[in-house]
Amino acid sequence: MVARVPTHSTMDVQQPVSRLRRLFRSVRFLMVASGVIFVLAVNGLIAYSLLLQRNAALGRVEMDVEKLALMLEDRAAHTLFGVDRLFTDIAHQLNRLPAAVNTAPGAINETLRMLRAGFPQIANILVLGPDGQLLNHSGREEAASVAFADRSYFTLHRDRTDIGLYIGQPIVNQFSPDAPVVPLSRRWGRRDGTFNGVIVILIDLQVLGMRLAEHSVGTRGxxxxxAADGMILLSTPPNRIRSLVDWPEVxxxxxxxxxxxxxTLTDPIDGDRRVTAFRRLSEAPLVVVASASLTEALAGWWRTAMLHGALALAATLAIMLMTWHMTEQHTRHEQDRDRLDRLSRRVRGILDSMVDAVVTIDVHGRIETFNPAAESLFGYRxxxxxxxSVRLLIPSAVRHDHGGWSPAPQAAGDPRAGGTDREVMAQRRDGSFFPMTLAVSELRLGSHGAEEEERVFVGVIRDITRRKQHEAELLASRSQAEMANRAKSEFLSNMSHELRTPLNAIIGFSEILDSEFFGKLNERQKSCARDIHDSGQHLLAIVNAVLDMAKIESGRYELNEERIDPNQIIDQCLMALRDRAEENGLVLTVASPRPVPPMWVDRRxxxxxxxxxxxxAVKFTPSGGRITVSVRIEExxxxxIAVSDTGIGIPEDFMAHLFQPFRQADTSISRRYDGTGLxxxxxKNLMELHGGSLGCESTVGVGTTMTMRLPAVRIIRKDIMAA
Known part of the structure; x- marks a missing residue:
């Protein structure tokens, strides 16, 4: 009999099915599913209730807007009906009078005023003749000779007979300039139908606006x-929109x-959604529009929705928390035990792998833990x-006073108090002593019921024997270096003084020989005397430099400060080097934009x-180059004072050693340029003694700029003001 082995496809199907069965049978899944269904049911009922309330709020605001639009339509129609009847009465009164009377300026002014008195929204009534001249009006002043032949409300009625009531654009009434008006006009014809003129009634928008302002839906309505073409005649609030074109839906x-x-449209001014109802009058080319803000209309619904949403969220959170608590309670103990086991293994592994020795003691001073590093350090297993007792690790001479092994004071409310590293002596198993750094921290583990709070002390120990030896070696080396430096400085100072005396004699006797004081010399002898003098001067300069360097390094260089003129010193230095520069084919220039004030410095x-x-600059600039000295007062x-040249430049890798003594960029045996490098x-040291600095900017093959800077306290200010 052959056993049948299940194929991979069968196993792939069975595994998810078995997992689903276990999931559906688990209490955890049933509790979670019940909670989710309950949450969905509660939130669904709340959402449905909110949807019904929103629809009801929208229905109310639409009804209010439509009622307001209908009321405005009735009032506008009533007003236009009255105004239209007034046109008929005025035309009838005018046609009853003889032609000579009704065309005479001011002849029927009283009649027009009486007719106007019954309509407070009428600003004025104008009667225009067939030529567009003003014949009569309802004002108290006499009619002026004003031509209205170019007005649209005149030309339309003159040229066409099918224009009934015409509504013009809002204008400023010239009879009362402060009140904007809308002209309503009709053709005035004779009894035989011929054109006799135009009757214009000016409606006061301010009076009409006061009445419209009494009606709105909400505070933002x-x-x-x-007009029928979209032109705004009156709007409350005023200047709300420019034209009905701004509301393309209408x-x-x-x-x-x-x-x-x-x-429902979007307001172009504030972006608010508005419910808008409009009605066009059938008797006249007018449109009334009433709108209400959806945001304002739904404000109460939004408050209710937020309240219900908060309640739904609270109920959801409460149900989910209860479900989570119930489903997680039965696994919490196992997870805690696993976590503690992992944490214990982790801490044990960390302690065993640490390079530093870690020793834990209780409040009675007994050792509780001792890691492998401590075993290697102290020699105990x-x-x-x-x-x-921890006294086992303390030298016997200081066991009576082991305060250095105690932790630092604990901060209030902190379960751990860490101490800084301190250096103490320790004792190995073989009795040898060694220095170490010790950091002791107090660890509070909390109390258990009525028991006293459990505390342990953790000490981290590191052997510093090698560090102490290294520190001693460093101190010895430093002491030897300081002694060698002092010996060098004293030697250079003594040698410089010893060399100066014979050098002064050599220089003096060479000058006497060159002056032929003891007798006439031939040219060869005079040349030798000058060479002796130049070599002595060069050697004396080197000796002076070495002596200055020794004084600066030993801190014995003293400044002899006095008032100097920088221009004079710069000119003297240039004069001394001018011959040498000309021999090398160099050009010396000075760039000083204004006189430099005197300074208080050491002249030498x-x-x-x-x-x-x-x-x-002269030494390192090839023939044909330029050397420029520039002086400026900084911000x-x-x-x-900057000395710029077009010389060979300084390599970038040498810039860090530029101001070190006895260093030169070219250190080869066959170097081209002489000098000691001092x-x-x-x-630089002299400038720093003055409180200033010396800087360098250089590019190889382009040139170098050395800049010496002196602080403002070195400048005598009154001379600057005088300059």
């Missing part, structure tokens, strides 16, 4: 009276011949150390720095 219905409708040091910068009030180092 609008009421608008417009304009499109009017163009399609729809006389009344209710639409873990079994030997646990349970023993100031001259030495400028000489060093100019000498380097902070300090003085900056000039820039001494110059």
């Amino acid at each position: 609008t009421v608008t009276l417009a 304009q499109s219905d009017l163009r399609a011949g729809v006389l009344r409708n209710t639409v 873990r079994e030997e150390a646990i349970g023993q 040091a100031f001259r030495q720095v400028i000489n060093n910068l100019l000498s380097n 902070d009030g300090g003085l900056a 000039g820039l180092s001494i110059s």
Whole structure:
């Protein structure tokens, strides 16, 4: 009999089915499903109730807007009907009078005033003759000779007989300039039908607007009276929209011949959604529009919806929390136990893998944990150390006072109090002592019922024997270096003084020989004397530089400050180097935009720095180059003197060593340029002694700019003001 092995496809189907069966049979799934169904049912009922309330609110606002539009239509029709009858009465009164009377200016003024008195919204009544001249009006003043032949309400009636009641654009009444009016006009014909003129009634928009303002739906509702072409005649609030074109939904219905409708549109001014009802008067080309803000209309519904939503959310959260609590309660103990096991293994692994020794003791000073690093450090096995007093690790000489092994004071409310590293002595199993750093922290584990709060102390220990040895070696090396530096400085100072005496004699006797004081010399002898003098001067300059460097390094260099003229010092330095520069084919220039004020500095040091910068520029600039000395007062009030050349430049990798003594960019045996490498180092130190600085900007093959800066306190201010 052969056993049948299930195929992979059968197993793939059975596994999800079995999982679903286990899921549906589990209490956890049933509880979660019941909670979800209950939440959906509650939220569905609330949502349905809110939908009904919203529809009811929308229905109410639409009804209110339509009622208002109908009322406005009735009032506008009633007003237009009265005005239209007034046109008939005026025409009848005019036609009853002889032609000579009704065309005489001011002849029927009293009659027009009486007719106007019954309509407070009428601003004026005008009677225009066949030539467009004003014949009569209802004002108290006499009719002026005013021509209205170019007005649209005159030309339309003159040229066409099919124009009934015409409504013009709002204008400013010239008889009462402060009141905007809308002209309503009709053709005035004789009894035989011929054109006799135009009767114009001016409607006061302010009076009409006061009546419209009494009616609106809500505080953000609008009421608008417009002509059939979309022109706004009156709007409350005023200037709400410019034309019905701003409401394309209304304009499109009017163009399609729809006389009344209710639409929902977006206000172009504030972006609010509005329920808008419009009605076009059948007797006249007028449209009344009433609108209400959906935001305002649904404000109460939104408050109810937010309240119901909050209740639904609270109910949902409560049901979900209860469901979660009930489904998670039966697995919490197992998860806690697994978590504690993992945490214990993790802590044990961390302690065992730490390089530093970790020792834990209780409040009685007994060792509770002892990691492998502590075993290697102290020489005790873990079994030997646990349970023993911590005095086992403390040298016997200081066991009576082991405060260094105590933790730092604990912060209020902090279950852990960490101590900073401190250096103490410890003792190994073999009795040897060694220095170590110790950081002790107090760990509070909390209380259990009525028991006292459990506390342990964790000490992290590190052997610092090698560090102490290294520190001792560093201190010895530092002491030796300081002694060597002092010896060097004293040696250079003594040697410089010893060399100066014979050098002064060599220079003096060479000058005597060159002056032929002891007798006449031939040219060869005089040339030798000058070479001796130049070499002595060069050697004396080197000795002075070494002596200055020694004084600066030892802190014995003293500034002899006085008032100097920087221009004079710069000119003297340039004069001393001008011959050498001309021999090398160089051009020396000075760029100083204004006189430089006097300064309070050491004259010799100031001259030495400028000489060093100019000498380097001449030395490292090939023939045909240019050297420029520029002087300027900086924004902070300090003085900056820059020496720029078009020389060989300084390599970028040497810039970090530029101001170090005895360093030169070209250190090869066959280097082209002489010098000791002390000039820039001494110059930088001299500038820093004055509170200033010395900086460098250089590009290889382009040139170098050395800038010496002195602070503003070195400048004598009254001379600047005088300049």
